[in-house]
Amino acid sequence: MARTSGSHAKITGPKIQEAAQRLFARHGYAAVSMRQIATEVGVQVGALYNYTPDKQTLLVGLMTSHLEELLSAWGQEGAVATAAARLEQFTRFHIRFHKERPDAVFIAYMELRNLTPKNFETVEVLRRRYEGALEEILRSGVTEGAFAIADTKVATMGIIAMLTGLNTWFREDGRLSFDEVEDLYWGIVRNSVGLAG
Amino acid sequence: MARTSGSHAKITGPKIQEAAQRLFARHGYAAVSMRQIATEVGVQVGALYNYTPDKQTLLVGLMTSHLEELLSAWGQEGAVATAAARLEQFTRFHIRFHKERPDAVFIAYMELRNLTPKNFETVEVLRRRYEGALEEILRSGVTEGAFAIADTKVATMGIIAMLTGLNTWFREDGRLSFDEVEDLYWGIVRNSVGLAG
DNA sequence: TAGAAATAAGAACAATTGTTCAATTCCTGA
DNA sequence: TCAGGAATTGAACAATTGTTCTTATTTCTA
Incomplete structure (x- = not known):
């Protein structure tokens, strides 16, 4: 054949x-x-x-295209006025985007150790760029006086870990609908930066 | 030989x-x-x-003994009066315990998919028991009227993901000492459950 | 419609995999 | 001191690994 x-x-x-x-x-x-x-x-x-050319390239291709899609999708979100509104926008965007791509998210977090050093760096640059987007929101909120955050970098990592962790436990047929969980997560994030309910 | x-x-x-x-x-x-x-x-x-007997048993042994150590160590923490104090105790305990065992933590989270169904269930039971410890704190805080939490189960998953995520980025030689980061994380958790600063 | 380019099959490669087992040596308790 | 259990070696097994290469067929282009 x-x-x-x-x-x-x-x-x-x-x-x-x-x-x-x-x-x-x-x-x-x-x-x-x-x-x-x-x-x-x-x-x-x-x-x-x-x-x-090889198996490794297959892996790094999946990771980079996922992260590039993520950055591109976030870039297409419309502008909003306040830092608080922007944080809500980011929270809901992150949760929804990640929910739709559980496999890609899983790989992007779990298979980092299987990357060659050079490929690892490529992926990390993209990830840091995304984290930077959230940190910028937090910083502007602090500048506005709207957020009570002691350290925006630490808060960034904490919030992203919390949001991404949703993928590990949410089940479509569980007690809560996705929209309900999204609202609940936004409530926690809002609290965590010291925003009034 | x-x-x-x-x-x-x-x-x-x-x-x-x-x-x-x-x-x-x-x-x-x-x-x-x-x-x-x-x-x-x-x-x-x-x-x-x-x-x-085989490679799989080696893996599941590492996971279960890690989780049993975790539960045992938490069980040995002293009693404190209020839910707020208990939550602070849990937060600091979790962060410190996990920081000391990065390899075990990594395996317990990343290798679940390599477990046989039966072994997976064994591990999940232990993990759920630990999550239950935090949820009980949150529930008692709500009962006391000290916490503003819409859903204690969701808050539990969010907080644990945030705390465990620390392992993925903290570096001993970074900008902040571990004690500083621990304080910062407690500040975020305190905020997230609606406790006054 | 002929020739070139694209696409896939299928066989082959050495290296590595988890696991088993008989043989051999060491250690311990009486 | 010596017998018997404990601990390890080293070889062997069939199965599987990522990758390469030649060959064959289909599709596209001019």
Whole structure:
């Protein structure tokens, strides 16, 4: 056999990324073989190497494209007046964006140790840029006198960890709807920066 | 060769656990081979199987003993009067306990997907018991009228995620000392439950 | 419609994987 | 001191790993 009928890079390429993302998230990068990915795509393992030079590149590609999407989506949020409104906007944006991409989020946090140093740095630059967006909000809120925050960098890390942690426990069929949880999280964040209810 | 001079289970046993913990945390469970562990211990791979029936048991053993230590240590904290004081006690305890065991914490959070279903359930029971400890504090604070919390379960997950997240960014040689960060985190937690500064 | 480019199959590679087991040596208690 | 249990080696197993390469077929372009 050789090239199969109907095969096309525009189709196989995305399929490979989706399969890799799903499998890496489910079992972990190291535990997933190239053959498993190929099987999921419906292709033989050799074909994968028309799309990636190696397994590592597949991983770092998933991470960077996720973080770039994240930054791009945040950049497209509309402008709001006060720091408090901006913080609410960020909180709800973060929660919603991450909820829609559990696999990508999982990989971006869990597989950092499987990156080569150079790839790790690339990913970290993107992540820090996103953290910087929140910190800027917190700083402007302190300047406005609206927030009571002792250290904006520490608050940034605390808030992001809290928001991202939602992915680890929220279940669609649980006690609360997602909208309810979103409101509750915003309530906690609002409190945490010293905003009046 | 065979039994080596000076060899003893009381020594090799802990050494294996320490090596496995260090390596699993650094590279991930799936990425670490039994031979790497053996090399780290200074032993041949066959010897490991005097101490564990298989690799999976090594992993689940690390997780459960970490969580049991955590629960035991929390159980030994002294009694305090108010819910607010108890929450401060929990916050500082959690941060300090986790700071001392970065490898164990990392594994307990990152390697859940490598557990068999039965082992996963065992670990989850322990984790839920710990989460329950915090939720009980929050509930009693609400009863006292000291805390303003809309949903204690959600607040529990949010606070624990925030506190545990500290491990991912704190560096001993960073801008702030650990004691400073501990105080800052307590300030955020205090705010988040609506306690007056 | 012919030739070129794109796409995939399938076999092959050496290296590594978790686990088992007999053989061998050391250590301890009586 | 010596027997028996404890501890380890070292070899072996089949299965799986990431990657490369040649070959074959399909699709695209002119």
